[in-house]
Amino acid sequence: MSTGARTNWLRELIRKPYFWGVVAIFALLALNVLKDPNYLALSVNPVNGNLVGNVVDILRASAPILMIAVGMSLVIATGGIDLSVGSVMAVSGAVAMVFMKDAGQSGSLGVALGAIGLALLVSAVLGAINGVLVAYIGLQPFISTLIMMLAGRGIAKVITEGQNTSATNDPFRWIANGFVVGLPVVFLLAIVIVIIVGLVVRRSALGLMIEAIGINPKASRMAGIKPSGLLLTVYILSAVLAGIAGIMSVGTVMTVDVSRTGYQMELDAILAVVIGGTSLAGGKFSIGGAVVGALLIATLDKTIVFLGISSSATPAFKAIVIVVLCLLQSERVRSWFSQRRKPPRPTSAPTSVPPTQQKQEVTA
Amino acid sequence: MSVQRRFAKFLGLAAVGAISIGLAACSSGGDTGSDADSGELTTVGFVAVGPEGAWREANETNVQDTFTKEAGFDLKYAPATNLDQKSQIDAFTSFVDEGVDVILLSATEASGWEDSLERAQEAEIPVILLDRGIEPDDTSLYVTRIAPDNVEVAKEVGAWAVEQFPDGGNYITLEGPAGVGVVNERNEGWNESVEGSDLVQVAAQTANWSAEEGKSVTETLLKANGNDIQLIFAQNDEMGLGAAQAVEEAGLEPGVDVKIATIDGTMAAMEALADGQLSYVHEYNPLFGETALDVVNKTLDGETVESYIIVPSEAFDSAEAAQAVLADRKY
Numbered sequence: 001m002s003t004g005a006r007t008n009w010l011r012e013l014i015r016k017p018y019f020w021g022v023v024a025i026f027a028l029l030a031l032n033v034l035k036d037p038n039y040l041a042l043s044v045n046p047v048n049g050n051l052v053g054n055v056v057d058i059l060r061a062s063a064p065i066l067m068i069a070v071g072m073s074l075v076i077a078t079g080g081i082d083l084s085v086g087s088v089m090a091v092s093g094a095v096a097m098v099f100m101k102d103a104g105q106s107g108s109l110g111v112a113l114g115a116i117g118l119a120l121l122v123s124a125v126l127g128a129i130n131g132v133l134v135a136y137i138g139l140q141p142f143i144s145t146l147i148m149m150l151a152g153r154g155i156a157k158v159i160t161e162g163q164n165t166s167a168t169n170d171p172f173r174w175i176a177n178g179f180v181v182g183l184p185v186v187f188l189l190a191i192v193i194v195i196i197v198g199l200v201v202r203r204s205a206l207g208l209m210i211e212a213i214g215i216n217p218k219a220s221r222m223a224g225i226k227p228s229g230l231l232l233t234v235y236i237l238s239a240v241l242a243g244i245a246g247i248m249s250v251g252t253v254m255t256v257d258v259s260r261t262g263y264q265m266e267l268d269a270i271l272a273v274v275i276g277g278t279s280l281a282g283g284k285f286s287i288g289g290a291v292v293g294a295l296l297i298a299t300l301d302k303t304i305v306f307l308g309i310s311s312s313a314t315p316a317f318k319a320i321v322i323v324v325l326c327l328l329q330s331e332r333v334r335s336w337f338s339q340r341r342k343p344p345r346p347t348s349a350p351t352s353v354p355p356t357q358q359k360q361e362v363t364a
Numbered sequence: 365m366s367v368q369r370r371f372a373k374f375l376g377l378a379a380v381g382a383i384s385i386g387l388a389a390c391s392s393g394g395d396t397g398s399d400a401d402s403g404e405l406t407t408v409g410f411v412a413v414g415p416e417g418a419w420r421e422a423n424e425t426n427v428q429d430t431f432t433k434e435a436g437f438d439l440k441y442a443p444a445t446n447l448d449q450k451s452q453i454d455a456f457t458s459f460v461d462e463g464v465d466v467i468l469l470s471a472t473e474a475s476g477w478e479d480s481l482e483r484a485q486e487a488e489i490p491v492i493l494l495d496r497g498i499e500p501d502d503t504s505l506y507v508t509r510i511a512p513d514n515v516e517v518a519k520e521v522g523a524w525a526v527e528q529f530p531d532g533g534n535y536i537t538l539e540g541p542a543g544v545g546v547v548n549e550r551n552e553g554w555n556e557s558v559e560g561s562d563l564v565q566v567a568a569q570t571a572n573w574s575a576e577e578g579k580s581v582t583e584t585l586l587k588a589n590g591n592d593i594q595l596i597f598a599q600n601d602e603m604g605l606g607a608a609q610a611v612e613e614a615g616l617e618p619g620v621d622v623k624i625a626t627i628d629g630t631m632a633a634m635e636a637l638a639d640g641q642l643s644y645v646h647e648y649n650p651l652f653g654e655t656a657l658d659v660v661n662k663t664l665d666g667e668t669v670e671s672y673i674i675v676p677s678e679a680f681d682s683a684e685a686a687q688a689v690l691a692d693r694k695y
Contacts, residue, residue, distance in 0.1 A: 036588065045615060052614075057580075057584060150445075153446065157415055162415045163415070164418060164421075249576060252576055253605070259414070259415045260572060260574040260576070260577070261574075305569055305584040306584050306587075308567050311541075311568070
């Protein structure tokens, strides 16, 4: 009996869409450990008591991806897509940097909060434009956010007058580089935000309604869900999360690089969502999956540098990892392998298969 | 009703057609004017790189400020979208079709320009390369290349490094995006100087010219080598500035434990050099608008110029040297 229960539990786990994402993270970490046995070692910086280690770096690098991946998974759940997140990151970073620079490098907490507030406000406005175009004008999400993706980077260039802009402000810098009880602030912040978003969508009917719109917009409307307001909310949320990601991203070096900040991050976000098992067709979404996906991408980026893979081979290495992962996730590919191993199908119904054989099937 | 609507649509189309024909006529009219040299403006198409960093900003502003209407030029500035070569080729082609008098080209990537340059040649439009060269370097396809010499600059950085570390040491290289001409040239110059010395390259990674990536890559490379790195060669200022922050966060002191050398010499890098964050900055002089203007005039007058014009650049190896020029630094 107990073995049967265990195989069921194992089978449940393997069925989870993000299971292979977790496996891939561990595989990449193992690869790094092979190169350097001390890869996973954490030490405490004697000066300030902060944790130091490669894993800490990965967590820090994953924070901006986490933000946009969570926003993206909600947008994708409605059957849409948000290509503008990378550009919104650049706009948010540009607004924050220019604001702090114009505030005269005072470095006070008030200036930092003002910069953050203004950056998030501008992001929200950009998100609202996306939302209005999609929900009220009825444009395709792909097109409306593509417009914003192109326009956003232009807006960032206008804000900074085309220059990479730096500023100094210690409280702002602390968000991206600081530590609380030994852990990086930026990661803690990201996790808190993810948990809040997760609770809000899963503890209320909001998540269900978002999924309903994605699964069947007509049926959901007939069931009494008004899609317009929800769509608008989702796009605003996605842009605000991208704005937070932008602040985290420019905060690490206190410079906004208008052509590089957030560049192609929308693809990372979509990838993270897909790795997490959310279908691009919309409908069911998994925030936990998006978290796994974001962590995987951060791990992959850091692994490439750690292993010293040459710059020209980097995209190929990344692609191979992702392709293998997607193949492993695919039901069809997995069924090819399991069918090959199975003996010729007996004529009786599969329910009559004795438990021992069931176990064999899994462990084989 | 529907007939009426269709008719309106047709009218609209016809209007658009008429306008575009009118515009085409306008532009061709402008061209004949300038060809006849009747005191009209010379049109210059500038296929530029666009926002990339402070260096590029200084360079392109300088060019734009030189080719003014007062100087007798109508400069058409076409920056690439997100450093994409495709958008540059498109801009280049449309300049050829428009029939501008001269094209200035700062290529984002070295290869893949032959077809476009041949088209310009057929249209008898002289092309002048600014800053970045092309590969394969076929000098028959363009008039001249005006640039500070990357190989020479990187060679000097390498020579400084060898002199600083007579007993050798470990170093990492932060490169620009793979495949870009500048990256190859800066590597070439550096390797020429460093070869045969006791300096050991433990890693070379791209950080895409960006401070953020420079920091992230350095942070990981320091850990991968147990902080046993004495020198960082950053191929531009931004990456070097990012690396300095990573070095500090790893508990090392930039300039003492790890020396950082960068190329470009932007304001931010000069400040960091004066601060001791960076140890060596080699300028890569962006202010060559005047030289370009001179070459354009000579070319239009039918004179021949050298196929490669080197813009002189300075090196700064101490805080004092940086301090001295900080006050009147233009970029």
